[in-house]
Amino acid sequence: QKEVEQDPGPLSVPEGAIVSLNCTYSNSAFQYFMWYRQYSRKGPELLMYTYSSGNKEDGRFTAQVDKSSKYISLFIRDSQPSDSATYLCAMSAYGQNFVFGPGTRLSVLP
Amino acid sequence: GAVVSQHPSRVICKSGTSVKIECRSLDFQATTMFWYRQFPKQSLMLMATSNEGSKATYEQGVEKDKFLINHASLTLSTLTVTSAHPEDSSFYICSAEDRGELRNTEAFFGQGTRLTVV
Numbered sequence: 311q312k313e314v315e316q317d318p319g320p321l322s323v324p325e326g327a328i329v330s331l332n333c334t335y336s337n338s339a340f341q342y343f344m345w346y347r348q349y350s351r352k353g354p355e356l357l358m359y360t361y362s363s364g365n366k367e368d369g370r371f372t373a374q375v376d377k378s379s380k381y382i383s384l385f386i387r388d389s390q391p392s393d394s395a396t397y398l399c400a401m402s403a404y405g406q407n408f409v410f411g412p413g414t415r416l417s418v419l420p
Numbered sequence: 421g422a423v424v425s426q427h428p429s430r431v432i433c434k435s436g437t438s439v440k441i442e443c444r445s446l447d448f449q450a451t452t453m454f455w456y457r458q459f460p461k462q463s464l465m466l467m468a469t470s471n472e473g474s475k476a477t478y479e480q481g482v483e484k485d486k487f488l489i490n491h492a493s494l495t496l497s498t499l500t501v502t503s504a505h506p507e508d509s510s511f512y513i514c515s516a517e518d519r520g521e522l523r524n525t526e527a528f529f530g531q532g533t534r535l536t537v538v
Contacts, residue, residue, distance in 0.1 A: 344527070353426065353513050353529035354464070398463060400527075407454070408527060412463040 313337055316399055316411030325420050329386040333399035333411045336380065340401040343375050344408065345384045348396045357397075358384065389418045423447055424516045426530025433504055433537055441499045441533045443514030450516035453497040454527070455489060458511040470497055504537040511535075 316333045323329055331345075341362050346354035358373040360366045360382075366373045372385040382401070386393055399411040423446040433439050443453060452471050456464040468484075470476035470491035478484045486508075488500040497516075501508055511534055515527040 346529075351511070351532070351534065353424075353532040354515075356528065407466065407469060410464045415461075 313409050314399065314401060314411040317414055318412050320415040320417060322417045322419060323389055325389060325391060325418055327389050327418070329389050329393070329416060329418075331384040331386075331397050331399075331414050331416070333382050333401075334380055335382075335401055335409075337401075337403065337409075338377075338380065339403035339406075340380075340409075341377075341404060342402045342408075343373070343382050344400045345371075345373055346398040346400060347393075348398060348413070350395075354398055391418045391420050393418050424450075424514065424528045424530045426514050426533055428533060429531055430534045431536070433535070435505055435537055436503055438500055438502045439504055439535060441501075441512055441514070441535075443497045443499070443516065443530050445495050445516045445528070448516075449494040450497070451494065452517045453491055454515045454517075455487070455497075455499050456513045456515065458513060458532075460511075464513065467499075501535065504535070506537045509535055509537045 314335045343360045345358045347357050348354040360373050360375050363375045363377045370387045374383045394417045396413040396415050398413045400408040402408040425444045427442045455467045458464050466479050467482045468476040468478045468489050470489050472491050472494050476489040491497040513532040514530045517527050
C-alpha cells in the first residue's frame with residue numbers, strides 16, 4: 311500500500327460545480343497537510359496548509375482533515391476554467407519530509 | 421507566500437555535458453531545500469534534501485555523483501546534472517523551507533526547470 315493515495319483522475323466538471331478532491335494515507339503520525347495546485351509545466355503552488363484535524367477555508371477553497379479516518383479533502387466551490395490543473399496533496403509527520411500524493415488532474419469545462 | 425526563484429526554466433543540452441540549475445529563496449532564509457524530479461503526468465519524486473552548509477541527503481536510487489547538490493548559503497542551492505544523458509530529460513523542481521525554530525512550515529516551490537538532453 312502506498313503511503314499516500316489519491317485518485318489520479320482525470321476529473322472533468324462543468325464551470326460552477328463543486329469539486330471534491332481527496333487523499334487517503336496510512337501513516338497515523340502525519341499531522342501536517344498541504345494542498346498544491348500545479349499548472350502544466352509549472353512548479354506546484356501552495357493552496358492550503360492545515361495542521362492536525364479540522365477545516366480551513368480560504369475563498370472558494372476549503373480543506374478538511376479527518377485524522378481518525380486518515381482522509382483529507384479539498385473542496386473548490388464555484389469552479390472556474392482557471393482551476394483546471396493538477397492538484398497534489400502532501401503530508402508529513404513532525405520533523406519529517408513531506409510525502410506527496412500522485413496528483414489529480416482536474417478540468418473545468420466552460 | 422514566500423518566493424522561490426528557479427533558473428533556468430528551460431534548458432537543452434548535448435549528451436555528455438553538465439547542466440547547473442539554481443534555486444533561490446528571495447525573501448526568506450531557506451534552512452532546508454529539496455530537489456524533486458517529475459516525469460510527465462506523475463507526482464513529484466524527491467531526489468535529495470539539503471541543509472545549508474552540510475552535505476545533501478540523497479534518496480535511495482539517486483546517484484549523488486551524477487546529481488551534485490550544493491547548498492552554500494541560506495538563499496541558494498544548486499543542482500548540477502553531470503554527464504547528462506537523454507534519460508535525464510525531465511522536469512526538475514526545487515522547494516525551500518525555513519525550518520528554523522518552526523518545523524514543518526510550508527514548502528515553497530520554484531517554477532521548475534525543463535531539461536532536455538539531446
